[in-house]
Amino acid sequence: MIDEHADPTVGDLSEGEILRRILERVGPSAALVGPGDDAAVIAAADGRVVATVDTLVHGPDFRLAWSSAFDLGFKAAAVNLADVAAMGATPTALLVALAMPESTRVSFVTGLADGLRAACRELAPGCAIEGGDLTVSDTLTVAVTALGALAGRDPVLRSGARPGDAVALAGELGRAARGLRVLFERFTDGAGRPVPLDERTLTPGERGDLAAQLRPTPPVALGPAAAAAGATAMMDVSDGLVLDATRLAEASGVTVSIETATLGPDPASALTGGEDHALLATFPGDVALPHGFHRIGSIAARGETAVLVDGRPPSGPGGWDPYRDWDSRSG
Amino acid sequence: MIDEHADPTVGDLSEGEILRRILERVGPSAALVGPGDDAAVIAAADGRVVATVDTLVHGPDFRLAWSSAFDLGFKAAAVNLADVAAMGATPTALLVALAMPESTRVSFVTGLADGLRAACRELAPGCAIEGGDLTVSDTLTVAVTALGALAGRDPVLRSGARPGDAVALAGELGRAARGLRVLFERFTDGAGRPVPLDERTLTPGERGDLAAQLRPTPPVALGPAAAAAGATAMMDVSDGLVLDATRLAEASGVTVSIETATLGPDPASALTGGEDHALLATFPGDVALPHGFHRIGSIAARGETAVLVDGRPPSGPGGWDPYRDWDSRSG
Numbered sequence: 001m002i003d004e005h006a007d008p009t010v011g012d013l014s015e016g017e018i019l020r021r022i023l024e025r026v027g028p029s030a031a032l033v034g035p036g037d038d039a040a041v042i043a044a045a046d047g048r049v050v051a052t053v054d055t056l057v058h059g060p061d062f063r064l065a066w067s068s069a070f071d072l073g074f075k076a077a078a079v080n081l082a083d084v085a086a087m088g089a090t091p092t093a094l095l096v097a098l099a100m101p102e103s104t105r106v107s108f109v110t111g112l113a114d115g116l117r118a119a120c121r122e123l124a125p126g127c128a129i130e131g132g133d134l135t136v137s138d139t140l141t142v143a144v145t146a147l148g149a150l151a152g153r154d155p156v157l158r159s160g161a162r163p164g165d166a167v168a169l170a171g172e173l174g175r176a177a178r179g180l181r182v183l184f185e186r187f188t189d190g191a192g193r194p195v196p197l198d199e200r201t202l203t204p205g206e207r208g209d210l211a212a213q214l215r216p217t218p219p220v221a222l223g224p225a226a227a228a229a230g231a232t233a234m235m236d237v238s239d240g241l242v243l244d245a246t247r248l249a250e251a252s253g254v255t256v257s258i259e260t261a262t263l264g265p266d267p268a269s270a271l272t273g274g275e276d277h278a279l280l281a282t283f284p285g286d287v288a289l290p291h292g293f294h295r296i297g298s299i300a301a302r303g304e305t306a307v308l309v310d311g312r313p314p315s316g317p318g319g320w321d322p323y324r325d326w327d328s329r330s331g
Numbered sequence: 332m333i334d335e336h337a338d339p340t341v342g343d344l345s346e347g348e349i350l351r352r353i354l355e356r357v358g359p360s361a362a363l364v365g366p367g368d369d370a371a372v373i374a375a376a377d378g379r380v381v382a383t384v385d386t387l388v389h390g391p392d393f394r395l396a397w398s399s400a401f402d403l404g405f406k407a408a409a410v411n412l413a414d415v416a417a418m419g420a421t422p423t424a425l426l427v428a429l430a431m432p433e434s435t436r437v438s439f440v441t442g443l444a445d446g447l448r449a450a451c452r453e454l455a456p457g458c459a460i461e462g463g464d465l466t467v468s469d470t471l472t473v474a475v476t477a478l479g480a481l482a483g484r485d486p487v488l489r490s491g492a493r494p495g496d497a498v499a500l501a502g503e504l505g506r507a508a509r510g511l512r513v514l515f516e517r518f519t520d521g522a523g524r525p526v527p528l529d530e531r532t533l534t535p536g537e538r539g540d541l542a543a544q545l546r547p548t549p550p551v552a553l554g555p556a557a558a559a560a561g562a563t564a565m566m567d568v569s570d571g572l573v574l575d576a577t578r579l580a581e582a583s584g585v586t587v588s589i590e591t592a593t594l595g596p597d598p599a600s601a602l603t604g605g606e607d608h609a610l611l612a613t614f615p616g617d618v619a620l621p622h623g624f625h626r627i628g629s630i631a632a633r634g635e636t637a638v639l640v641d642g643r644p645p646s647g648p649g650g651w652d653p654y655r656d657w658d659s660r661s662g
Contacts, residue, residue: 032379032486033418033486033488036489036582037418037486037488037489037490037566037582038383038414038415038417038418038489038565038566038567039381039382039383039414039415039417039418039420039477039479040381040382040383041379041380041381041382041418041481041486042379042380042382043378043379044375044378044379044380045378046378047374047375047376047377047378048363048372048373048374048375049372049373049375049380049478050370050371050372050373051370051371051372051373051382051424051426051461051462051476051478052369052370052371052426052462053426053427053428053462053463053464053474053476054428054464055428055430055464055466055472055474056466057430057466057467057468057472059467059468059469060466060467060468061466083369083370084369084370086369086370087364087368087369087370087372089370093382095382095383095384095476096384097384097385097386097428097474097476099386099388099470099472099474130382131382131383131384132384133384133385133386133474135386135387135388135391135392136388136390136391137388137390137391137470137472138390138469138470139430139468139469139470139472141386141388141430141468141470141472141474143384143386143428143430143464143472143474145382145384145426145428145476146370147380147382148370150372155363155364155368155370155372157364157368158367158368158369159368234369235368235369236369251367251368
């Protein structure tokens with residue numbers, strides 16, 4: 001006999017009881033004031049704090065048939081840690097706003113908390129979950145705010161690239177998009193609805209692509225490393241290299257020239273795939289790239305187009321736009 | 332003839348175009364790095380930052396038949412500004428994560444941005460919207476992160492109340508709950524579904540109650556004022572006075588004794604109503620209360636119950652729990 005009470009729904013418990021179970025999982029606070037008061041108080045030793053927020057919504061951003069609670073928590077943390085890293089900062093704290101149906105199992109909530117914590121531990125040691133909010137919603141939604149510290153350095157903006165700079169990348173591009181294709185092509189039913197994953201049917205390469213999509217591991221520590229090495233501009237590549245390089249080029253008033261030979265065996269996915277959370281950075285031409293970055297091109301004075309791919313303007317759709325791409329209504 | 336293109340939906344526009352229209356409305360950044368990069372950079376002059384997040388979800392937290400876009404933006408900002416104030420801090424920045432259906436009109440989004448900005452201007456001058464995130468969702472959801480500065484003072488926690496302290500309140504209690512009752516009793520159809528407001532049918536008092544529910548104006552500036560005056564404990568009263576006073580009492584290891592004669596003409600609503608966003612603070616007995624606070628009781632050594640109301644343990648349900656109260660399924 002199954003004891004229903006062993007895994008109640010969030011509707012069965014008080015907010016305080018759910019919070020208690022989450023806080024048991026997310027581990028010790030590293031803050032001046034951690035969870036439990038009206039707000040957290042986080043150290044910002046150099047008098048500045050980096051702050052970003054990113055949301056994952058069931059349907060457009062993930063499907064429960066494909067993502068475990070742990071995956072979802074891990075990804076929700078990872079994508080925000082990457083944004084902090086892209087400023088050249090080290091993550092210090094996460095705040096997690098979780099909106100979920102009353103029918104959500106508490107085991108799902110604790111799994112999600114485990115994923116959040118694991119992402120901090122693996123990608124940003126010293127960063128912990130320091131606050132959050134629980135709400136009822138028909139649509140499972142995880143909004144994570146990440147804070148970070150610059151350790152006295154200037155933030156690395158998108159606008160600092162200069163002609164002559166090297167363009168470099170940390171992390172792999174195209175895998176998350178390939179993983180998404182595997183999900184849509186192999187794990188949907190005749191009506192296009194997601195069906196549960198069966199990883200046994202996948203090659204090792206496909207498994208890696210799927211992991212890149214469902215549980216990304218952006219090179220968070222390389223953000224501050226790039227800043228320390230003198231990066232002139234940096235950003236998280238989450239909407240496809242061409243689109244994100246265009247943003248960096250527009251902000252800097254330059255042209256980003258990309259060489260596809262540097263992009264690995266699947267340059268098409270690398271150029272237009274989304275959700276990789278790699279770091280795109282520019283460095284003065286005479287700087288040795290920090291370990292973990294490799295050169296993918298160079299910065300030129302602004303020409304006719306913001307981006308050149310192998311010397312030509314890119315063709316076709318450049319990247320990912322959440323209001324145009326996935327079909328949010330079939331979630 | 333109506334020009335449909337004059338008010339497109341968010342599904343008609345690119346993310347960049349929607350962002351541009353929002354940023355036009357939210358006014359100048361006050362940050363070191365404002366919107367437009369991977370993250371914002373906010374000053375934290377004394378080496379600490381206060382951070383909190385709170386989410387409003389369509390259905391459980393608001394109904395579009397009752398809340399205008401402006402109201403929703405105002406409330407989403409106000410409830411977070413109140414949490415920063417409750418630490419004794421001054422709000423410095425908001426990050427806004429907005430998840431909305433593709434069918435949402437852009438005029439709704441700009442109205443919401445106007446409400447966010449108006450709340451900052453009215454309640455927390457110097458605080459601005461410095462970042463955010465747009466996502467597609469079937470459920471309109473606004474998650475706001477608020478940051479704040481302590482100006483060198485210690486944060487005022489829930490845990491600092493001591494026997495002999497005066498218990499004081501800034502703001503009015505019970506109005507938001509009365510406003511909610513007006514909505515449910517007067518502006519629902521036979522099936523309990525919300526119908527549009529008609530303010531002409533309301534008395535001035537009812538209009539005030541409705542405003543307290545839909546567009547609350549917490550006494551944000553009184554949070555730092557209380558801290559400067561020596562408040563020993565403080566919190567935002569959002570879940571009803573009895574429940575929130577219980578939390579303060581538990582955190583401080585004391586008993587909070589409340590005198591209902593101090594609570595105005597409707598003590599029942601004051602004791603148990605939610606969403607007032609008043610400030611509950613304790614001060615040493617010999618301190619003159621800062622202007623805007625009035626005494627509602629005193630702190631005693633911990634007795635049998637955490638809270639006493641007119642010397643007796645409170646009876647009945649103590650307050651608001653989002654997983655128990657509103658019916659989230661009828662939104």
